[in-house]
Amino acid sequence: MKGGSKAVVVPHKHDGVFISKSKEDALCTRNMVPGESVYGEKRVSVPGPCFVMRMEQRLNTGFGTLSGPSWQLLCLGGVDNNIWIGAASGTTVSHVSDIVGPEGLVYAVEFSHRSGRDLVNMAKKRTNVIPIIEDARHPARVPDVGWHG
Incomplete structure (x- = not known):
């Protein structure tokens, strides 16, 4: 830019x-x-x-992270806790972290251990991101962190 x-x-x-x-x-x-x-x-x-x-x-800029539809989904407003499935290395999750701020939480689920390492490292500086390295296609394996209300 x-x-x-x-x-x-x-x-x-x-x-x-x-x-x-x-x-x-x-x-x-x-x-x-x-x-x-x-x-x-x-x-x-x-x-x-x-x-x-x-x-x-x-x-x-929309390259490699949030596209227009993703921003629209994020911008519904009033969402303090988010579940992001397919978090990869955390580029989009990092923007969600900015949006919800220190009072909100982002549960970031990623199954790839390689991408998960990057996600965990990003979350070390963004304390409102909870990285979960697990396959979301098997919900019983994903820890229950109280997101279902």
């Missing part, structure tokens, strides 16, 4: 999602772990609520 230094970030109609307006507009989320990139995504620093404070936004 070009023009990052001139980007203006405005709230999207859905809580936790923003639009970075520059040469190429992009959806973004407020980085829950400022200074850290999850998958090499571009980040922009924008003014915070006071002049001294700045906030970091993680841009999503």
Whole structure:
């Protein structure tokens, strides 16, 4: 994405999602772990609520992570706890983590041990992500963590 230094970030109609307006507009989320990139995504620093404070936004260009339909699914609003099946290495899960913030939880289920290692490493810095390395096609194997209400 070009023009990052001139980007203006405005709230999207859905809580936790923003639009970075520059040469190429992009959806973004407020980085829950400022200074850290999850998958090499571009980040922009924008003014915070006071002049001294700045906030970091993680841009999503749609390549290798959230597509339009995925964002629409995420942006239903008011969802503090999520189950993400097929979490892979956690690129999309990391944006869900940003959206729900420190008060929410994301249960990330992935069956591949290779991708699961990346997912677990990502979750070490994002404490609202609970990685579960198990095959969701066999629900009895997935630990009951109280998500069914």
